[in-house]
Amino acid sequence: MKRKWRAGILAASIGLAGFLTGCSSDEAGKSDNNSKNEQVALDIFQFKVEFKDQFEAVAKAYEEENENVKINITTVGGGEDYGAALRSKFASGNEPAIYNIGGPQDVEDWKDKLADLSDSAAADAALDGTLDGVTVDGKVLGLPYNQEGYGFIYNKNLFEKAGIDPSTIVDFASLEAAVKELDSKKGELGLEAVFALPGKETWVTGLHLSNTFIAPEFDSNVLKAFESKNIEFQYGDAFQKVLDLQNDFSVQPTVSLDYSKQVEELFSLQKVAIIQQGNWVYGSIAGIDEEFASNGIGLLPIPVEGYKGDHIPVGIPMYWGVNSNADEAVVKEAKKFLDWLYTSDTGKETVLNDFKFIPAYNGYDSSKISDPLSKAVYEYAEKGKTIGWTFMGYPTGWGQDELGVEIQKYLSDEGSWEDVINATKKAWESSRQ
Secondary structure, eight states: OOOOOOHHHHHHHHTOOOOOSSSOSGGGGOOOGGGTTSOEEEEEEEOOGGGHHHHHHHHHHHHHHOTTEEEEEEEOOTTSOHHHHHHHHHHTTOOOSEEEEOSHHHHHHHGGGOOOOTTSHHHHHBOTTTTGGGEETTEEOOEEOOBEEEEEEEEHHHHHHTTOOGGGOOSHHHHHHHHHHHHHTHHHHTOSEEEOOOTTOHHIIIIIIHHHHHGGGGTTOHHHHHHOSOOOOTTHHHHHHHHHHHHHTBSSOGGGOOHHIIIIIIITTTSEEEEEEEGGGHHHHHHHOHHHHHHSEEEEOOOOTTSOSSOEEEEOOOEEEEOTTSOHHHHHHHHHHHHHHHHSHHHHHIIIIISOOBOSBSSOOGGGOOSHHHHHHHHHHHTTOEEOOGGGGSOTTIIIIIIIHHHHHHHTTSSOHHHHHHHHHHHHHHHTO
16 A cells, blocks of 8 residues: 655654664675776756756766766756656657656656666665655655645845744744735835746746645645646635735736746845745755855645645655666666765765755755755754645646746736636646546
């Protein structure tokens, strides 16, 4: 029977010390001696721009240990559509050896090009339940990237100056009151606005924000969403309220505001007090103001009126897939690299200290989670105050291309909220016929 993943259980599991059998040392990634003369190229096509430099550095470390391996990394993400870029990559005939997939819907879409990873050390080390959405007929078709969580990232110093205690923000009413208080003091706080809502980024609105209000409809179960023939938007009114609050008190125009401007220009330079993002932005903020990133930011929940106000979405952002169409030697080396990344001593140190990941695998020391956003996600998960990442079960393209686009029309006053709901309900039903 499949076990439903609960992030609280996962987070607690991270702290369990233990030794992994098999590939638990730096020997995990070393190629067999008899294959040293056979050159293998691993082309990796991945989505996470935030750790691009660190990932390229660890790939170089692997190459130094394995002289027969050459790793080529292409990173597509941030403001770009990774899914569309991946489809184009495969259509070009230049297929990557390792690439990223989401949950059940991506597995269904790519299953003919996904190798079975069941025999890998990383699959064996994955935390309970994290493989459920990528396991088909007993075959593990993806390996977890990491755990991530998101909500409202806020400026602690500005909240203190405004006399706002963040611990009191546990529902929509308290969030709205805090936002209005910050807005009334924009001048003295040096703010352009309270929020920076990146309406240009359909993944922020159509995937992440929507998930907060859609996941409860499916009991935070990605498989229920994946199998559902329709969507009701049971918390659609609550969704609209939070979207409107961000938009009404945001730097304008929101439909042309992108991720880079939101995180790097406006929030990191303390021109806005709150942004909707997750622990992955820590590196970007630290790259601009390390002191602010280390001591001046915190994480608040996105309240779901009528459901829960003090929970945050926590989940696996993406999985690593290995191309089953690649040569046998490439598939073998791809598995070795992923095992080394997550189960070797060098890999685990990199995952925690350089990538700043919250691991999705056993054998890690959770006390080494270093940045304040990841610590906050860990604490929410440890308390069981989480909402699942159900958007991985949305129909292909629905979150960004349908819901995200309709939200852009709404933010531009080109359509009503009723239009958003009706159009996207029909799109969901149509895709599941």
